[in-house]
Amino acid sequence: MNSYVIYLAPAFGIIGLLVMAWKSSWVSKQDAGEANMRELAGHIADGAMAFLKAEWRVLSIFVVITAALLAYSGTVHEVNGRPIHSSWVIAIAFIFGAVFSATAGYIGMKVATKANVRTTQAARSSLKKALEVSFTGGSVMGIGVASLAVLGLGGLFIVFLNFFADLGATVVQTSIEVLTGFSLGAESIALFSRVGGGIYTKAADVGADLVGKVEAGIPEDDVRNPATIADNVGDNVGDVAGMGADLFGSYVATILATMVLGEEIRVSDHFGGLSPILLPMVICGLGLIFSIVATLFVRIKDEKSSVQNALNMGNWASIILTVIASYFVVMWLLPDGSITLRNATFTKMNVFFAIVVGTIVGAIMSFSTEYYTSMGKKPVDSIVQQSLTGHATNIIGGLAVGMKSTVIPILTLAGGIMASYYFAGLYGVAIASAGMMSTTAMQLAIDAFGPIADNAGGIAEMSQLPAEVRLRTDRLDAVGNTTAATGKGFAIASAALTSLALFAAFVGVSMPDNQHIDIYKAPVLAGLFIGGMIPFIFSALCIQAVGRAAMDMVQEVRRQFREIPGIMEYKAQPEYEKCVAISTKASIREMLLPGAIALITPVLIGFIFGPEVLGGTLAGVTVSGVLMGMFQSNAGGAWDNAKKSFESGVEIQGETYFKKSEPHKASVTGDTVGDPFKDTSGPSMNILIKLMSIVSLIIAPYLYGIGH
């Protein structure tokens, strides 16, 4: 065995972390502006840390309990005479996953709360400089997340292979089974971060808008609004920390699912038969390196350059470089001749084709999302037109756009599943997903740059800087809105493919002798129904939580305006920290029930009704979750941009309407409805489906043992 290959992935991870540290210190060295700017940025950073600490306090209880349960389960080595390849070490893997996930969120938050004010300051000189600071901030997050993932998975895999070395034939199987704990830790923290962060940010946003903009008539991000700091904190805890944990979880789950399937493949290669297991790690490691290289392409010349083009350059450079490199890696790692997994037989060339399929699926998903949510395109324009006849028709228009936006992605996804399966069986589906996710570092850099620019604009407004500064940050922010939408399209596509791979892994482990999920059986179909329902109740809980927390926020802001004299005249400072505390408390309280549903449902159904019914449930969650995720994210994105269209004036039936017109008011209603859709419930769907699949995979050996 050429054992050096196994060190490749962690090595890439370490290189990534070094680059991240270097970029992070570069950001820190930038000018943070004057005292009042630094003070505001300090409030935001403090609020964000306060949330993280409060969240960690609650989650640490969850982590300890779950780790204990996992450790106990790891001591069961046999059920009904059937061997179970697990170990108490899975608890350690779980804790690592949770801590790494929290670290990923922490890194992003830390750099984002530094980069925001520095971007504001940079925007005082030029757009070029502002993009440089904000994108570097985003890339610290992206590179950090990807590095932690390959380092964590690759490093632990080496550790476990050595730890279980005396198990003999089952060493690899046991190592990977235990490694699943890492993914469970990552994904469960991701769910809580996404849901908690999503509730936080939208409660603050809606609350700040309803009283500040609508009732008091002061602009967005006005320093007199008591909820404005909470609103800006929200961008960091929801859009940065939440998203970082989310993509960390996705990335890990995708690699892991491919490893689990790869472990089933018996090949004779030059790497001790490990090549199908190592392939996804190496490809993702390369994707990390090429993402770092491609960040060099993200730069503009002057004020007139297109920011979108610069980001696109970086994105495509990373994808193309990684695909080309994948070809050589596949050729080098995998053996010649035919490879067999379950019923499928394929060659290494076919594996490469599956990777290409994944990349194409990801690209089409992004384009489709962009089409349905971009300003100036037909869908958003139809919502603008329907705002003429009032709030109701605006809402109807947005709901219809959201529902329609599922068609192209679903057909693409279905085609992608069929094609990657055709090329390389279930391994093809898994590796397609890994290929799609390999440039996560770049994706996330582009995603995270948006909220940094948004925050920079907020600080500019609150510090009452000249209008040109806000204009520059707004240009960055507008691009950020589009990239946020395409990022969500990408995330849901990869979640669907990853879930399918996890699903396949689950079937292999829980029903090795009779691999079927036959929905023609009534109980399995019943499971499908229950699974399909879960994204509905999950979304309802998230949406309601935002509504409740926003109401609390509204009442607090009203109270401060009433009871603290002089706020309106800039004579007294509002009690920002009270609003921060409301959002923090509400989000942590409200994230528990949805999280519990996601974690407990598979355990209950699996142990009561057996693996096949659980398989039906997982299929139901996946299909319904993907659809609801796209519907909600895209409807929300479209409503948001329909509202933004009014800023530069829109023509409806021959007349031009601007902000504050009646149609604009209708569009604000749509945007407010869309807020929890696109930032709380919608993006949680992809974590929900992956988390339920991972929980199922964790309990799979025991379900096999019980033998329903």
Add this chain to the structure above:
Amino acid sequence: MNSYVIYLAPAFGIIGLLVMAWKSSWVSKQDAGEANMRELAGHIADGAMAFLKAEWRVLSIFVVITAALLAYSGTVHEVNGRPIHSSWVIAIAFIFGAVFSATAGYIGMKVATKANVRTTQAARSSLKKALEVSFTGGSVMGIGVASLAVLGLGGLFIVFLNFFADLGATVVQTSIEVLTGFSLGAESIALFSRVGGGIYTKAADVGADLVGKVEAGIPEDDVRNPATIADNVGDNVGDVAGMGADLFGSYVATILATMVLGEEIRVSDHFGGLSPILLPMVICGLGLIFSIVATLFVRIKDEKSSVQNALNMGNWASIILTVIASYFVVMWLLPDGSITLRNATFTKMNVFFAIVVGTIVGAIMSFSTEYYTSMGKKPVDSIVQQSLTGHATNIIGGLAVGMKSTVIPILTLAGGIMASYYFAGLYGVAIASAGMMSTTAMQLAIDAFGPIADNAGGIAEMSQLPAEVRLRTDRLDAVGNTTAATGKGFAIASAALTSLALFAAFVGVSMPDNQHIDIYKAPVLAGLFIGGMIPFIFSALCIQAVGRAAMDMVQEVRRQFREIPGIMEYKAQPEYEKCVAISTKASIREMLLPGAIALITPVLIGFIFGPEVLGGTLAGVTVSGVLMGMFQSNAGGAWDNAKKSFESGVEIQGETYFKKSEPHKASVTGDTVGDPFKDTSGPSMNILIKLMSIVSLIIAPYLYGIGH
């Protein structure tokens, strides 16, 4: 063979038709009031007939083409050496199904447009009399639909058994295969009627409200509003004719699915082995008779009596009598000893238990729907509370209620599927559905009474009758709103069970040797995704169609107010017929694409990818359709009643709000968004899932022949 049993169902059907004719003539004999009332009623009746005729003209083309295709397909008796038990006669069955369905709609419409004005006149004397007239009108519809169904199915079955008598062993199989055409005809006309009628009624409703109520400030149903006649026509074409065709289709599909599965059962009984086939027909025939009997219970004493209680009495009487009778019928028809279908073995007692399960599922579904959509209950109240902070929070509240409302029904449904399957295998699931649907005559009578009372109120308003008349019709109408919601819950539950039975029938025919729909296979899972997407695009098309047609209507109404002087002063009559024409044209144009998607998708997927992938698609459509149906219908119902709550004043945070307050305006937005949800896209879902299953069943023998 005691061949008289086979004549039971058609005999019940003929009795039903006689009772219907008698009740219908009773309605005709009632006083229709003064000349102006009769004139208005005449406008409504003419508009309704104009729609029906226009619709029939388009649908007749569809029927002829489809019949030709079916006739051709019936001439194929062998594919790849595999025999196909069909015949060109299936085209005749299809035409019968289509014509019977259209007739069911026609009967309902005819009697409803007579009963409406007579109810108005009756309401001038007493509530008791008004209920009598309106409920009798509804029961003509209910009894007519059920009678046509059992007569059509039972009669054609006898005809086909004789026609194919010389086929020997396959006579029953061929007869039932051909009878599937009857269900296809019924269900496809149902889809077009529901979608077309739903678009019609909501385009007129939204258009009339937006200009009349909001812009011109005249009350609902004001004679000066050019769209008011179209609005009242809409109640008839959507809520009466559309619903009649819908339930006719459901009823037929349910019975047929049970017959198809029953045909597979080999028993030696006293009825030539036909008892499992005849059982659903006989039970539904009995349900019809007991529904007629139970109409006697629907009466009130005086003005203070509860209309809801009277309807509940009738409903429960019919259900309880039918369940008791079912016990004796099951004991009499089915043989002693064990009965076997595919892998399940059961006794006749178990079949009876499955029927009881179906009844319980139906009851829980109705209660749950009522809870989520009734005034004064927590869900509707939460929407009322959230109207305080504006349009957006009202919408968010309604969406959350709709999503939440799926939980209890889905758990009930899943439990019902498991329990009925446990008792009597797939036959149990099918007969549970038949048991639930057996009292369709009563259900539909209760359902159809609502729009009649609604129309009666409209005529009272337009004829400027004393307020007490409108008060009485409003009391009936309010009860009608609740029964409409519960009726929809019932319809979606029966559709889910029926689809499962049809699904099972499809598997049996298309894959007799290898009965699996294994979603663990990638292409089948891809089918599941595509199927899950269809209810989303179908809903989007319906919602957008309503939006577009309503915009046309708004512009026409504005034009009339502008160009016809004297409308506002009652000096000139608006051009009602132009608004009727707009709704008619729009609804017929817009119903085609959604209809085509439902019909063509299964054919394409089946022939390209084979029966197993099609099975995955059907499962996806069913799960997603049931969820979207419940979500949309219940959200719409809840919004509607949240708005109605303001009529008698609601207390929000210590203050009381009435109509025209800001929170009331927000609730009107919710109601308008809910309109297409609850009356167009939502209730179409159950037809969509059944129609796609029936199309699949029709092509199943050919798919088997091709042998993918």
